[in-house]
Amino acid sequence: xxxxxxxxxxxxxxxxxxxxxxxxxxxxxxxxxxxxxxxxxxxxxxxxxxxxxxxxxxxxxxxxxxxxxxxxxxxxxxxxxxxxxxxxxxxxxxxxxxxxxxxxxxxxxxxxxxxxxxxxxxxxxxxxxxxxxxx
Numbered sequence: 001x002x003x004x005x006x007x008x009x010x011x012x013x014x015x016x017x018x019x020x021x022x023x024x025x026x027x028x029x030x031x032x033x034x035x036x037x038x039x040x041x042x043x044x045x046x047x048x049x050x051x052x053x054x055x056x057x058x059x060x061x062x063x064x065x066x067x068x069x070x071x072x073x074x075x076x077x078x079x080x081x082x083x084x085x086x087x088x089x090x091x092x093x094x095x096x097x098x099x100x101x102x103x104x105x106x107x108x109x110x111x112x113x114x115x116x117x118x119x120x121x122x123x124x125x126x127x128x129x130x131x132x133x134x135x
Contacts, residue, residue, distance in 0.1 A: 001052040005069040015075050016098050019105075022069045023122055027111040030065065031056045059108040063092040066107050067135075070096060078102070082132040084109070093129060104129055 008025055009018040033056040046064035051057040057065070063079045070077035076097035084091045084106065093106040104124040113120040 001049050001069060002072040005072045009073050018073060019096055019098055023105055026062060026066050026107040027114055029055055030062055033057055059092040062108040063094050066094050079135040080131045083130045085128040
């Protein structure tokens with residue numbers, strides 16, 4: 001996963017370009033694991049390397065993988081949990097520090113939109129997300 005992050009971003013000229021490359025990798029290569037979501041223990045913790053290898057996970061896994069890949073190349077990233085306007089369940093997403101500001105991105109939501117050929121923007125409106133936990 002760390003090697004992949006370095007490989008993906010090797011020729012990128014800015015942190016925003018690096019973010020976009022890793023974001024696109026995650027939404028293109030990780031599939032939502034509905035079975036896992038149904039039987040999740042209350043003390044579940046994600047393992048980014050496992051998500052990377054298996055190519056599947058829940059929102060917590062998507063956000064954990066994205067944060068780990070970004071952090072491994074020196075880009076500050078938060079894993080955030082809470083409520084999102086368009087998602088009925090407890091949710092996880094990322095905040096990424098680019099050009100002096102924290103940007104909200106949601107790889108899980110965007111992967112699903114991409115899967116059904118709906119449009120989406122990488123950067124989300126902050127007011128649509130309410131954090132309860134930040135890692």
